Amino acid sequence: MNWISDWALPKISGLFKREVPENLWHKCPACEQMIFRRDLEAALHVCPHCGHHMRISAVRRLECTLDPGFSRIELPRAPADPLRFRDQRRYTERLKEAQAKSAMDDAVAVAHGTIEGQRAVVAAMEFAFMGGSMGAGVGEAIVTAAKLAVLQDAPLIVFTASGGARMQEGAISLMQMPRTVIATRLVKEAGLPFIVVMCDPTTGGVTASFAMLGDIHIAEPGALIGFAGARVIEQTVREKLPEGFQRAEYLLEHGILDLVVKRSEMRATLARVIGLLRVPLVEAATAPAAEVPALPAPEEPTEQPAQA
Structure with a gap:
């Protein structure tokens, strides 16, 4: 071991280390494809690969x-x-x-x-x-x-x-x-x-x-x-x-x-x-009632002359 592995490498790793959230990816229970969490939420928790609707x-x-x-x-x-x-x-x-x-x-x-x-x-x-x-x-x-x-x-x-x-x-x-x-x-x-x-x-x-x-x-x-x-x-x-x-x-x-x-x-x-x-x-409740046209009056029957 030397100063590079004991001191320099841990310092360099600490400068570039980024914490990754544990729930960054989600596996579809139907097709088992990995889905980016942000994409899954944008799709309302529907798998973009197989269309499975998650709860x-x-x-x-x-x-x-x-x-x-x-x-x-x-x-x-x-x-x-x-x-x-x-x-x-x-x-x-x-x-x-x-x-x-x-x-x-x-x-x-x-x-x-x-x-x-x-x-x-x-x-x-x-x-x-x-x-x-x-x-x-x-x-x-x-x-x-x-x-x-x-x-x-x-x-x-x-x-x-x-x-x-x-x-x-x-x-x-x-x-x-x-x-x-x-x-x-x-x-x-x-x-x-x-x-x-x-x-x-x-x-x-x-x-x-x-x-x-x-x-x-x-x-x-x-x-x-x-x-x-x-x-x-x-x-x-x-x-x-x-x-x-x-x-x-x-x-x-x-x-x-x-x-x-x-x-x-x-x-x-x-x-x-x-x-x-x-x-x-x-x-239908607020519409005005349609006007119904009046029916024509029935014609009075005319008297026929009696035949001899």
């Missing part, structure tokens, strides 16, 4: 759907641990960990604003929050979003991404299914559109309740949609099921969905759908 956060979903200047609403707080549930860890500990990771109080975020000028109330579920499971907090959020839509005379759009009911809340979680169904009825009875956008995955109690009650059902490409898993269904019916029978494209082909829309086109599609459902009704 995004609820907050990011609101940002890429609503026009700038939208407002998030504060949701009512549900009981933190109504059953004092504990498995390997306490339920309260799991909640605190999920809240710290996602910076959200529960598995849904609600905001109101405009989509290309069309007013809307949007609720987006967060799958990273305990698998997007539906507990009392999620049920309360959907009810609050429905009431806000009625109050603002705006359509309600829900982005679903959930693994089903939250087991730590037991029967209270199952009670959110009829609650959310009633919430959809509030919107429909007010004559407002209820649009559901199913993201990957949409399963369990969410699918069995409000997710399948929309006026328009849209899904992202490749989204997993169903109630139970494919293995459970195959074991129940004892038959081999078609390949990809729970994917968005298969459900569109068999009439369960109305549209399968790419994420880059979702905002424009939602604005167009709202315009088709709302604008014609408003124009």
